[in-house]
Amino acid sequence: MKKISVIGAGQMGNGIAHVLAQYGHPVILIDIAQANLDKALATIAKNLDRQVAKELITAVDRQATLDHITTSTDMAAGVADRDLVVEAATENVDLKLKIFRDLDAAAPKDCILATNTSSISITRIAAATQRPGQVIGMHFMNPVPVMKLVEVIRGYDTTDAVTRTVVDLSNAIGKVPVTVNDYAGFVANRILMPMINEAIETLFQGVGGVSEIDTVMKLGMAHPMGPLQLADFIGLDTCLAILRVLHQGLGSPKYAPCPLLVQMVTAGKLGVKSGEGFYAYTPGTKDLVVAPAFR
Numbered sequence: 001m002k003k004i005s006v007i008g009a010g011q012m013g014n015g016i017a018h019v020l021a022q023y024g025h026p027v028i029l030i031d032i033a034q035a036n037l038d039k040a041l042a043t044i045a046k047n048l049d050r051q052v053a054k055e056l057i058t059a060v061d062r063q064a065t066l067d068h069i070t071t072s073t074d075m076a077a078g079v080a081d082r083d084l085v086v087e088a089a090t091e092n093v094d095l096k097l098k099i100f101r102d103l104d105a106a107a108p109k110d111c112i113l114a115t116n117t118s119s120i121s122i123t124r125i126a127a128a129t130q131r132p133g134q135v136i137g138m139h140f141m142n143p144v145p146v147m148k149l150v151e152v153i154r155g156y157d158t159t160d161a162v163t164r165t166v167v168d169l170s171n172a173i174g175k176v177p178v179t180v181n182d183y184a185g186f187v188a189n190r191i192l193m194p195m196i197n198e199a200i201e202t203l204f205q206g207v208g209g210v211s212e213i214d215t216v217m218k219l220g221m222a223h224p225m226g227p228l229q230l231a232d233f234i235g236l237d238t239c240l241a242i243l244r245v246l247h248q249g250l251g252s253p254k255y256a257p258c259p260l261l262v263q264m265v266t267a268g269k270l271g272v273k274s275g276e277g278f279y280a281y282t283p284g285t286k287d288l289v290v291a292p293a294f295r
Contacts, residue, residue: 004084005030007075007099009040012116013088015144018044020086021068022061022145023173029071030078037071044069047145075099076106083108084169086138088116091241096120097128104129112162114138118189118238119245122155122182132157136166139186140175142234150175155182184249185242193242196234197258199227203278203294204260210278210294228278229288232271240265269293 002025006017009031017029017040031037048062057065072078079085085107087099096115103113113135115125126135137153150170154163163179170177180187199213208216214226231239240262246255264270264277269291271277280291 002026003082004028004086005079005082006086006088007031007103008088008090008116009036009071010088010090012140012142012144014040014043015047015142016086016088016116016140017069018047018065018145019140019173019175022048022057022065024064025068025173027069028078028082029069030073030075031071032073034071034073037073041066041069041071047143051145075102079103079107079111081108082111084112084114086114086116088140091118091120091238093120093124093245096125100125100128100135104131110134112136112165114166116140119185119193119242121184121249122153122158126155126157133159134162136162137182137186138166138170139188141188148174148176149188150177151186151188152177152179153182153186154179185246189242190246193239193246194255196227196231196239197243197255197261200231200258200261203228204258210290211288232277232279232281234271235273236261236270236277237265 004020004025005028006013007030009029017027021027029037029040045066048065051057052059052062085103087096089095089099096117100113113129115137116139117137118139122135122137126132129135132155135155136158139151139153141147141149152163152166152170167177167179185193202208202213203210210228214228217223217226240257243255243257268274269276272281275281276291278291278294280289
């Protein structure tokens with residue numbers, strides 16, 4: 001695996017590009033907006049600075065990583081000679097299907113097409129291409145430079161060779177790959193999202209407050225972050241989208257999103273990305289302050 005492109009310069013995309021480049025892979029980071037690419041490079045540089053400060057890498061490593069990353073707003077040109085493309089766009093099925101149709105037309109015939117989707121069917125995405133055997137899920141965890149797990153999801157037609165290649169690559173970039181099958185939510189979000197949804201339901205019913213619910217889970221269950229804070233970190237819109245995929249794909253009412261979650265997303269309270277969710281976020285401070293609506 002030599003040349004890799006990453007589609008989408010958001011939080012997940014820039015993290016994936018960071019890690020791949022850190023391990024020596026030439027990466028083209030692709031997004032529709034140059035402003036998004038500039039912001040992504042600034043984020044990668046800042047995260048590399050943290051690694052240098054913690055003596056995890058050297059200043060030479062930092063510069064080498066940045067030198068391995070180029071950017072482009074032209075997807076067709078950016079994937080024309082790639083061995084692997086990792087799509088990390090918004091968790092929207094119609095958008096992903098369009099991207100994969102376009103990738104199938106533009107990427108070399110032997111190129112592996114991977115998606116960082118956290119819930120959408122790999123088989124459905126693969127069906128939008130003429131190479132379903134070469135489509136696979138490569139679900140990184142957030143924040144990508146820190147978290148070790150990569151969920152490797154086989155679609156119905158994904159070949160053994162493609163699976164081995166992605167597993168080997170994941171190992172080579174310091175991750176721990178776990179291969180799972182293609183059902184709604186896979187393993188990580190099939191377990192995580194109902195827990196987050198139940199925490200929101202517990203708040204909605206007035207059983208406990210925001211800090212009380214999170215404290216119980218942190219101190220009682222040894223979770224490093226409470227489920228409501230984690231939902232804010234993931235993005236409440238992303239949580240809602242995943243729950244809707246679970247609800248539709250598995251057909252059980254236990255996956256139905258809590259009305260409070262739906263209401264908050266409708267109101268634009270998306271968590272860290274919007275500055276307010278279950279907690280209020282002030283730039284420059286790490287203090288955890290419950291949002292005004294829940295005080």
